[in-house]
Amino acid sequence: MPEADIALLAEAARAAGKIATRYFKRDLKAWDKPGSQGPVTEADLEVDTMLRETLGAARPDYGWLSEETPDAPSRLSATRVFIVDPIDGTRAFIEGNPTWSHSLAVAEDGDVIAAAVYLPIHDKLYLAGRGEGATLNNLPITASDRVDVTGAEVLAARPAMDPEHWHEGTPPELKRQFRSSLAYRMALTAEGRKDAMLTLRPTWEWDVAAGTLLVTEAGGAATDRTGAPLRFNNPTPQVRGVVAGGRHVQSGLIQNLA
Structure with a gap:
């Protein structure tokens, strides 16, 4: 059951938010990654380091895949792997738009079993576990029941x-x-x-x-x-x-x- 991983991701996501908000709307260092891979900032890298150290210490047998960490083939042999975007929406982050997030997941044999998406500026924490439902700030959420694509x-x-x-x-x-x-x-x-x-x-x-x-x-x-x-x-x-x-x-x- 993924409950322990959900709690771990939730705690890590909030810790990421504390780091990122220190940089938000400040004069921060930002540059473009090679290969037209988009921008990155010093905040992305600090959050990535914290998450890699914190989550890795808690689950040393899990693999690691992150936008801001050089990829390592060892993750492919891991049964479970963290899949992390330290700051998703970096362009918005740089522009001072609050709709950026931290995205953290655990995948097991290719399927995601635990997930957290956190928007620090709005204090919105979305969590999900396989077979456990999805929540926003601890309240259940449900996808749209709209039938017609027209006007969606x-x-x-x-x-x-x-x-x-x-x-x-x-x-x-x-x-x-x-x-x-x-x-x-x-x-x-x-x-x-x-x-x-x-x-x-x-x-x-x-x-x-x-x-x-x-x-x-x-x-x-x-x-x-x-x-x-x-x-x-x-x-x-x-x-x-x-x-x-x-x-x-x-x-x-x-x-x-x-």
């Missing part, structure tokens, strides 16, 4: 709405909104505040591992863009996009995708 509220970047991605053009009247943090997009979807989220390009595991469990434990569905199950701790730590949401809307989006 969907979190996505603008390019995902391009007609080329859809069999018969973009589904009509989709109400697209955006949040920088993929983990927060998935958390809002799990909470039922949005009907679905999608990202259609290859997606790093650390962005979506925790959110995947939040959505499914909230009664929704989360797959890759083809409708295949999401599996984690892959040799190349990416999945083929993500479509997540209430079961009816999620299925409808998958059916419409080219």
Whole structure:
């Protein structure tokens, strides 16, 4: 049972928030990572170091996969692995937008079994455990029960709405909104505040591992863009996009995708 790991992730996520908020809206060092991998800041690295040391000490037999740690093939032989994004939505963090998060997950043999997504500025802590349901600040959350894709509220970047991605053009009247943090997009979807989220390009595991469990434990569905199950701790730590949401809307989006 994942209860002990959920508690561990929750404590670590709050500790990450204390570090990151010291830097938020301050004059911090930031630079672009090589290979068009986006920005990173000194806050990302300090949070990553703390999480790696804290979680590693608590579970020394678990593997480690983080956006800000050089990848090590030893994780592939571990039964359980931490999958971590120290700050998800770094661009928002740099810009002073509060919708960044800490995303922490434990995967066992490819399936996420414990998850935490924390937004320190809003003090919103989303937690989930396999078979245990999903919560926001200790209260149960449930994904959207909307049936009709037409008019659904969907979190996505603008390019995902391009007609080329859809069999018969973009589904009509989709109400697209955006949040920088993929983990927060998935958390809002799990909470039922949005009907679905999608990202259609290859997606790093650390962005979506925790959110995947939040959505499914909230009664929704989360797959890759083809409708295949999401599996984690892959040799190349990416999945083929993500479509997540209430079961009816999620299925409808998958059916419409080219």
